[in-house]
Amino acid sequence: MTTNKNDKFNAKTVSEEGKNVVYLSGELDLSVAPDFRLVMEPLVGDSEVDLAINLRELKYIDSTGIGILLSVLKARHSMNASFAVEEVPTQIQKLFDMTGIAKFFEPQENSQ
Amino acid sequence: MKADQTVTLNLPATADFVDIVRLNLYGIASKMGFSYEDIEDMKVAVSEACNNSVLYAYGQEGGLVEVVFGINGEELTITVKDEGVSFSLPQDVSDAAPTLHEKELHDVEIGGLGFYLMQALMDDVSVVSESGKGTQVVLTKRLTRSEEKV
Numbered sequence: 001m002t003t004n005k006n007d008k009f010n011a012k013t014v015s016e017e018g019k020n021v022v023y024l025s026g027e028l029d030l031s032v033a034p035d036f037r038l039v040m041e042p043l044v045g046d047s048e049v050d051l052a053i054n055l056r057e058l059k060y061i062d063s064t065g066i067g068i069l070l071s072v073l074k075a076r077h078s079m080n081a082s083f084a085v086e087e088v089p090t091q092i093q094k095l096f097d098m099t100g101i102a103k104f105f106e107p108q109e110n111s112q
Numbered sequence: 113m114k115a116d117q118t119v120t121l122n123l124p125a126t127a128d129f130v131d132i133v134r135l136n137l138y139g140i141a142s143k144m145g146f147s148y149e150d151i152e153d154m155k156v157a158v159s160e161a162c163n164n165s166v167l168y169a170y171g172q173e174g175g176l177v178e179v180v181f182g183i184n185g186e187e188l189t190i191t192v193k194d195e196g197v198s199f200s201l202p203q204d205v206s207d208a209a210p211t212l213h214e215k216e217l218h219d220v221e222i223g224g225l226g227f228y229l230m231q232a233l234m235d236d237v238s239v240v241s242e243s244g245k246g247t248q249v250v251l252t253k254r255l256t257r258s259e260e261k262v
Contacts, residue, residue: 027134029127029130029163030130030159030163031127031131033127060134060155060156062160062163063160063225063229064163073217077217091149091152095156095229098228098229098232098233099212099228099229100214101212103212104212
C-alpha cells in the first residue's frame with residue numbers, strides 16, 4: 001500500500017571498484033523488512049567486497065530495521081569482512097545511540 | 113484543541129497498516145503543538161507497540177488493532193490495544209530489553225529492542241496484559257512549551 005511516495009521504502013545497490021553501497025530511502029519498518037533482507041542477503045556473503053549502507057535519505061527506522069543492521073554487522077564481523085554505515089540522519093543516530101548499536105558502527109580497526 | 117478528546121483507529125493487525133498509525137500520529141501531535149523531535153520519538157514508540165500486536169498477538173490469524181489517541185491540553189496518550197493471545201512480558205518493563213551498551217558484538221542478540229525504545233522515548237509506558245483478553249499498551253508524552261513548534 002502506498003500512502004506517500006516520499007515515505008515508500010527503497011534500497012538501491014551501487015557496485016563499483018570492490019565496494020557495494022546500498023542506498024536506503026523512505027521508511028524501513030516491519031512491513032518492508034523482508035524486502036530489505038532480500039536485498040542484503042547476496043551482498044553480505046561476499047566477503048571479498050566491501051559493504052556499506054548509506055542512510056542519507058532514510059526517513060525512519062524501527063527496531064526491526066535496527067535488528068537487520070545488527071545481523072548484517074554480526075555476519076560480516078564473523079567473516080572478517082567490512083561493513084560501514086554512512087551518512088546517518090540525526091534522528092536515526094539518536095536511536096542508534098540509545099540502543100547502543102552506535103558503538104559497533106564507529107570506525108574501528110579490523111585487527112583485534 | 114479542547115481538552116479530553118479522542119480519536120480512534122481500528123486497523124487490520126498487519127504490518128502494512130502501521131504507517132497509517134504514524135501518519136495519524138503526526139497529524140494529531142503537530143496540531144497539539146509537539147516539537148518535530150517529540151513527534152519523531154512518538155512515531156518510533158507507537159510503531160513498536162503496533163509491531164508487537166502484529167507480530168506476537170495475532171500470529172498468522174489476522175485480527176484488529178485499536179489505537180486511541182487521547183488528547184488533552186497537556187499531554188497525548190496513545191493506547192494500542194489488541195485482543196490476541198498475550199505475548200509474554202518480562203515482569204519489569206524497564207528491565208525488559210537490555211541495551212547493547214555493555215555488550216560485545218558476539219554477545220548481542222537481535223530483537224527485544226522495541227520495549228526499550230518505547231520506554232526511552234516516551235514519558236510514561238504501561239502495559240496491561242491479561243490472558244485471553246489481549247494486551248494494552250499505553251504511551252504518554254507531555255507537551256513541553258518552550259520548544260520550537262512544527
